[in-house]
Amino acid sequence: MTAYEDAEATVHGGRPLEVFKFEGSFSTYRYTSSLEDVVLGSNTYFAVPIKRRAVRVGTHAEATIDLVVEMPHDLPVVAAYAYTVAPPELELTVYRSHYGLDLDTEYVVAFTGSVSSFSITGNVAKVKVAGLFSALLGSSLPSVHYQLLCNHVVFDSRCTVLRSSYKKDTTIVAISTPTIIQVDDAGFASNILIGGEMVSDENGERRMISGHTDDTITISFPFSDINVGDGIELVVGCDHSIETCADKFSNTINYGGFPFIPDYNPFDGKL
DSSP, rough: OOOOHHHHOOOOSSSSEEEEEESSOEEEEESSSSSSSSTTTTTEEEESEEEEEOOOEOOOTTTEEEEEEETTEEEEEHHHHTOOOOOOOOOEEEEEETSSSSSSOOOEEEEEEEEEEEEEEEEEEEEEEEEHHHHHHHOOOOOOOSSOOSOOOOTTTTTTGGGGEEEEEEEEEEEEEEEEEOOOSSOSSSTTTTEEEEETTTOOOOOEEEETTTEEEEEOOOOOOTTTTEEEEEEEOOOOHHHHHHHTOOOOGGOHHHHHOOOOOOSSSSS
């Protein structure tokens, strides 16, 4: 057996060590539950108060293998991913070894999966991670609903509107509060950007725009790291109504909703 297998098999001699690698659209974040920073496979994992619950394995019928990780709410990975309106992809790999072993070679992958949700309670962030098989089985198939609002995602292949035509590259000139930012040139009339997003050129973080007056932008949640002089991208938002499709994008020919659904139901009420 390998040294790792010997350590796992022993009743009293094993001293388990786990590290957590979050790899996503913005960056890669490495943490360990150890009291000190750990170098594993040439990468440094920083010691933070992080822990995981036991892996939950469902029945064959449930086909679920899930993990819940708890960590401080102010870690960079939480700030970057927990507050986005449409969370970008984030994968978690948990590596396991033992103290005293050669951490360049003596470790195994204990779990790998896709982060499915964040929840914040007080100062603790809980991250739910679905195992890869569970994530594949649980994914939703694309569907179209009979509804007033457009079914398309703005700028997708069915919407056909080009994102490049509705964005503005600009620079931050002032930060009034963590969520109120003044830019050099917003590029669009007031309120046009509401529902869109602000994207940092520095690290790719993105936040939803909840307010827009002239060159002052209000975002839904602060960036983890942003400064005066940083470059950003502002993107126009869409509320999926037929009015917005017409007035903002001139794209009603591709509208993906059913705006003329009757608001009177003949089967309601009395004869």
